[in-house]
Amino acid sequence: MAKIDETVMRETRYVIKVIIILSVIMEAVFLIVGIWNYKVLIGNIFGGTIAAVNFLLMGITVQKAVLKDEKDAATTMKLSQTLRNGMLLVGTVLAITLPFMNGAAAVIPLFFPRIAMALIPFRDRNSTEGKVNSNGE
Amino acid sequence: MELAIGIILGCCALGAGIAMIAGIGPGIGEGNAVAKACEAIGRQPECKGNVTTTMLMGCAIAETTGLYALVIAILLIFVAPGRLVDILIETMGNIK
Numbered sequence: 754m755a756k757i758d759e760t761v762m763r764e765t766r767y768v769i770k771v772i773i774i775l776s777v778i779m780e781a782v783f784l785i786v787g788i789w790n791y792k793v794l795i796g797n798i799f800g801g802t803i804a805a806v807n808f809l810l811m812g813i814t815v816q817k818a819v820l821k822d823e824k825d826a827a828t829t830m831k832l833s834q835t836l837r838n839g840m841l842l843v844g845t846v847l848a849i850t851l852p853f854m855n856g857a858a859a860v861i862p863l864f865f866p867r868i869a870m871a872l873i874p875f876r877d878r879n880s881t882e883g884k885v886n887s888n889g890e
Numbered sequence: 891m892e893l894a895i896g897i898i899l900g901c902c903a904l905g906a907g908i909a910m911i912a913g914i915g916p917g918i919g920e921g922n923a924v925a926k927a928c929e930a931i932g933r934q935p936e937c938k939g940n941v942t943t944t945m946l947m948g949c950a951i952a953e954t955t956g957l958y959a960l961v962i963a964i965l966l967i968f969v970a971p972g973r974l975v976d977i978l979i980e981t982m983g984n985i986k
Contacts, residue, residue, distance in 0.1 A: 760942045768950075811949055815942060818924045819931055826928045827921035830949075834917040838956055845960065849968050856968075860961055867954040870947045 761812035767876065768808045771869035772801045776862060783858065796848055796858030801865070803844040807837050808866045891982065898974045906966040912959035919952045 776797050783789040814833035818826040841863065848859030927945045931938050 758942065760939045761946070764943060764946050807953075808950065811953070812946055815924060815927075815945055815949060819928055819938070819942065819945075821928065823925040823928050827925040830924040831917040831921040834920050834953070834956070837953075838913055838917075838960065841957065841960055842964075845964050846968075849964060860964075863957055863961075864954065866950050867957075870950045873947060 757813060758816045761809075761816050765805070765809045765812055767873075768866050768869045769805050771872065772805055772862060772865045775865045775868060776801050779858070779861060790855075792853060792855040793858040795853055796855035797862060799844070799848055799854060800859035800862035803841065803859075804863050804866055807841060807863075810837055810840075891978075894978055895975055898978065899971050902966045902971045902974070905970075906963040909959045909963040909966065913956045916952045916956040920949045923948050923952070 780789065780793065780797060783793050811833070814830060818829045818833075821829065845856075845860055845863070848854050849856040923945055927941050930941050
C-alpha cells in the first residue's frame with residue numbers, strides 16, 4: 754500500500770477535527786430540543802465516520818491521480834467519485850433502515866466536510882503562511 | 891385508492907431517479923479539476939502541495955452537490971411515500 758501524502762493527512766486531520774466539533778454541537782442541539790437518545794449518538798458516530806472515510810479516500814485518489822497523465826487522472830477521479838457515492842448511498846440507507854440509528858443524525862455529518870472547507874480561509878488567516886500571503890509577499 | 895397509492899409510489903421512485911442525475915456532475919467536475927491539476931503540477935512540480943490542498947478543497951465542495959441529490963433521493967424513497975399516503979388517506983376520509 755502506498756504511503757499517504759502529508760498534505761492529504763494534514764487536510765484529513767483538519768476535517769476530522771471539524772467533524773468532531775460540529776458533531777458535539779449537533780448533539781447539544783438534539784439535547785436542547787429534547788430528542789436526544791442513544792440512537793442519535795450511534796447515528797452521529799456512524800455518519801461522522803463515513804464522512805471522514807469519504808474525505809480520506811478522496812484525498813488518496815487525488816494523490817494517486819496527480820501522478821498520472823491528464824486523461825487517466827480524470828477517469829480515475831470519475832470512477833472514485835462513483836464508488837464513493839455508492840458507499841455513501843449504502844451508508845445512508847443503512848442509517849435510515851437500521852432501528853438502532855437515527856437517520857437524521859447520520860445524514861447531517863455527511864455535510865460537515867463541506868463546512869470544514871468553507872472554514873479553511875479562517876484557518877489559513879491564523880497560520881504564518883496565511884499572514885505572508887495576505888501581505889502579498 | 892390503490893391506483894392513487896401506486897401513482898404516489900411510482901412518482902416518488904421516478905423523482906428519486908431524476909434527482910440522482912445530479913450525481914453525474916461532481917464526477918465530471920472533479921475529473922476535469924484533477925486533469926488540470928496534473929497539467930499544473932507537470933509545469934511547476936514544486937507547487938504540488940499547494941495544488942493538492944486547493945484541489946481537495948474544490949473536490950470536497952463539488953461533491954456536496956452529489957450529496958444533496960443523494961439525500962433528496964433517499965428522502966423521496968424512504969420518507970415521502972409514507973407521508974404522502976397518510977395525507978391521501980386523511981383527505982379521502984374527509985371527503986367520505
